[in-house]
Amino acid sequence: MNWLKSWVRPKLRELVGQKEIPDHLWHKCPSCEEMIFHRDLEKNLRVCQHCGHHMRLNAKKRCELLFDDGEYTSIELKSPIVDPLKFKDRRKYSDRLKESQNKTGDDDAILVAHGTMGANKVVVAAFNFEFMGGSMGMAVGEGLLAAARLAVMQRAPLIVVPSSGGARMQEGILSLMQMARSTIAVEEVREAGLPYIVLLTDPTTGGVSASFAMLGDIAVSEPGAMIGFAGARVIEQTIRQQLPEGFQRAEYLYEHGMIDMVVHRTDLRDTLIRIVGLLCNPGASGELVSLEPAPKKKTVSDVDEVGEDPTPATFVDPDAIVVDAIDPNDDKKD
Amino acid sequence: MHNYLEFEKPIAELEGKVQELRHLTGSEEVNIADEVGKLQTKVEKLLKSTYAKLSPWQKAMVARHANRPHTVDYIRDLITEFTPLAGDRAFAEDSAIIGGMGRFRGESVVVIGHEKGADTDTRIKHNFGMAKPEGYRKAQRLMKLADQFHLPVVTFVDTPGAYPGIDAEARGQAEAIARSIEVCLSLKVPMVSVVIGEGGSGGAIAVATANQVLMLEHSIYSVISPEGCASILWRDKEQNQVAAEALRLTAQDLLKLGVIDSIIAEPLGGAHREPAAAIATVGEGIENALAEYAGLDGGVIKAKRREKFLEMGKHGLS
Numbered sequence: 299m300n301w302l303k304s305w306v307r308p309k310l311r312e313l314v315g316q317k318e319i320p321d322h323l324w325h326k327c328p329s330c331e332e333m334i335f336h337r338d339l340e341k342n343l344r345v346c347q348h349c350g351h352h353m354r355l356n357a358k359k360r361c362e363l364l365f366d367d368g369e370y371t372s373i374e375l376k377s378p379i380v381d382p383l384k385f386k387d388r389r390k391y392s393d394r395l396k397e398s399q400n401k402t403g404d405d406d407a408i409l410v411a412h413g414t415m416g417a418n419k420v421v422v423a424a425f426n427f428e429f430m431g432g433s434m435g436m437a438v439g440e441g442l443l444a445a446a447r448l449a450v451m452q453r454a455p456l457i458v459v460p461s462s463g464g465a466r467m468q469e470g471i472l473s474l475m476q477m478a479r480s481t482i483a484v485e486e487v488r489e490a491g492l493p494y495i496v497l498l499t500d501p502t503t504g505g506v507s508a509s510f511a512m513l514g515d516i517a518v519s520e521p522g523a524m525i526g527f528a529g530a531r532v533i534e535q536t537i538r539q540q541l542p543e544g545f546q547r548a549e550y551l552y553e554h555g556m557i558d559m560v561v562h563r564t565d566l567r568d569t570l571i572r573i574v575g576l577l578c579n580p581g582a583s584g585e586l587v588s589l590e591p592a593p594k595k596k597t598v599s600d601v602d603e604v605g606e607d608p609t610p611a612t613f614v615d616p617d618a619i620v621v622d623a624i625d626p627n628d629d630k631k632d
Numbered sequence: 633m634h635n636y637l638e639f640e641k642p643i644a645e646l647e648g649k650v651q652e653l654r655h656l657t658g659s660e661e662v663n664i665a666d667e668v669g670k671l672q673t674k675v676e677k678l679l680k681s682t683y684a685k686l687s688p689w690q691k692a693m694v695a696r697h698a699n700r701p702h703t704v705d706y707i708r709d710l711i712t713e714f715t716p717l718a719g720d721r722a723f724a725e726d727s728a729i730i731g732g733m734g735r736f737r738g739e740s741v742v743v744i745g746h747e748k749g750a751d752t753d754t755r756i757k758h759n760f761g762m763a764k765p766e767g768y769r770k771a772q773r774l775m776k777l778a779d780q781f782h783l784p785v786v787t788f789v790d791t792p793g794a795y796p797g798i799d800a801e802a803r804g805q806a807e808a809i810a811r812s813i814e815v816c817l818s819l820k821v822p823m824v825s826v827v828i829g830e831g832g833s834g835g836a837i838a839v840a841t842a843n844q845v846l847m848l849e850h851s852i853y854s855v856i857s858p859e860g861c862a863s864i865l866w867r868d869k870e871q872n873q874v875a876a877e878a879l880r881l882t883a884q885d886l887l888k889l890g891v892i893d894s895i896i897a898e899p900l901g902g903a904h905r906e907p908a909a910a911i912a913t914v915g916e917g918i919e920n921a922l923a924e925y926a927g928l929d930g931g932v933i934k935a936k937r938r939e940k941f942l943e944m945g946k947h948g949l950s
Binding site: 378379381382383384385386387388436439443465467468469470471472473474475477478479481482484485503504505507508509510511512513525526527528529532533536537539541542545546550554555556 | 794796797798800801802803804805806807809810811813814816817818833834837838841853854855856860861864865866875878879880881886889891938941942944945946947948949950
């Protein structure tokens with residue numbers, strides 16, 4: 299049938315005249331292949347209106363989506379040593395880096411920003427898949443450490459949004475070491491008693507999934523996100539078997555108990571705000587009601603009177619929260 | 633009898649001649665002993681020159697040599713009263729990672745290591761050293777046990793990588809590795825890891841985020857196997873050797889990069905030629921490494937480990 303394509307179609311075009319459709323106005327959904335008008339796509343947060351497929355968001359769009367009024371402050375990241383191994387495959391790594399930098403306008407694959415979500419302070423570290431597949435090398439590791447330290451400094455929860463194929467091979471062993479270094483970042487946040495939340499997006503695989511991305515206190519995922527350790531092709535080659543339908547997708551991980559929830563992009567911000575609120579402002583909304591009548595109304599000051607209670611100021615004795623809830627922020631302010 | 637690697641052909645020929653001559657010793661000629669001696673010196677010279685300038689790809693071959701001592705051998709020679717411990721208490725026992733308690737130089741330690749197996753049966757039993765989530769979860773359990781009872785942790789690293797399979801993914805391979813790294817970093821006891829063969833990516837670092845990482849002279853440690861790297865970045869599996877060079881996976885390069893702490897010399901011609909000698913040297917290396925943490929406070933030990941990984945990557949290779 300090639301002649302239809304190569305001969306008939308051009309002839310027809312000549313007769314009818316080529317329609318000028320600027321290609322950036324219409325997008326084809328990679329999942330259902332329906333055409334989507336660009337304005338509808340943006341309005342729908344880059345979720346296909348036909349099949350619900352969640353297309354990737356770059357780091358900036360992600361931050362606009364998450365922060366209150368889409369406003370945030372990104373921090374400048376220390377630039378690590380460039381091309382530590384002087385790596386060259388078919389092309390030089392340093393050239394690939396430059397090309398990605400020119401294409402995206404970013405230094406590397408991570409954006410660290412702070413701002414508010416539902417009026418709560420948060421720090422977000424978002425990956426940019428457009429930058430070398432979001433791969434994790436020195437710069438990304440430094441970014442995650444910087445994000446952790448910013449969160450600790452601001453006493454804010456850390457939300458990390460991976461979108462990455464894994465370790466950046468061109469940085470060899472040093473990219474592998476980022477698995478340990480990014481885990482240290484998580485530990486620093488944990489030790490400060492702050493929530494560490496991971497929003498898994500498409501894709502989260504390899505060394506990224508096998509380190510900080512799977513260590514969230516809470517793990518939320520976007521629908522359909524590919525999440526796993528070994529690549530599907532590698533597994534297929536090893537076991538010589540067809541992979542099951544939906545393998546390594548967010549829903550699969552949910553069913554296997556690996557993540558807490560799969561949340562549609564339109565509900566994502568509200569869900570994260572609620573999680574942050576529950577973890578950071580226990581009782582602040584005044585809605586906490588104890589079911590059994592408390593024997594005696596205790597308050598934080600009562601506890602203090604008992605004497606040398608080592609309870610830190612930011613800790614609220616759960617017994618102390620009765621109907622008239624205590625705002626834990628009150629004692630944070632001094 | 634001896635498994636020769638491809639690049640060892642000239643050595644194999646010479647040693648073949650030595651063998652032949654030795655069979656002739658029945659005859660009374662004195663010259664034969666002389667001749668054998670001369671040939672033996674020649675073999676040694678050749679071994680020395682060959683092994684002094686192994687390419688990264690050749691090192692990968694040596695690191696995977698079938699006769700290279702494995703974790704079971706190190707445990708047998710270095711650990712007394714070895715008491716294997718099994719299971720992740722959740723799903724299964726995974727023999728790709730073996731571990732337990734025992735005494736090293738008279739003192740109780742927890743030992744964990746990948747085991748590849750030495751023949752078809754044991755290779756299958758140990759799944760070629762490719763662990764599933766339950767293997768990493770067992771390792772986590774043993775490391776926590778060590779922490780609980782203030783015992784140092786010694787690990788032997790020798791794996792092509794974590795097992796890539798449907799079941800492994802379904803049970804959370806990524807989470808299991810991530811959590812292992814986290815447990816390594818949380819330990820308030822000294823942890824020393826020795827890369828004895830192949831340090832395959834995430835499957836290796838899961839039990840090698842240690843205070844000190846030692847590497848045998850001809851072992852390798854990499855983010856991806858040379859074969860994997862060649863097929864992804866070069867789209868050509870034949871480019872193994874080039875990929876091995878580019879990845880900088882040798883002990884010598886990793887020491888320069890500050891990723892490992894020291895290199896343990898191997899006997900002439902590699903650890904597989906004289907396993908007992910190689911194991912003894914590794915024993916000394918572990919002893920020296922552990923000695924650095926004697927009497928240190930647990931918090932300090934943990935902080936030192938963290939500091940070491942935070943310092944990494946300050947300088948590259950020129």
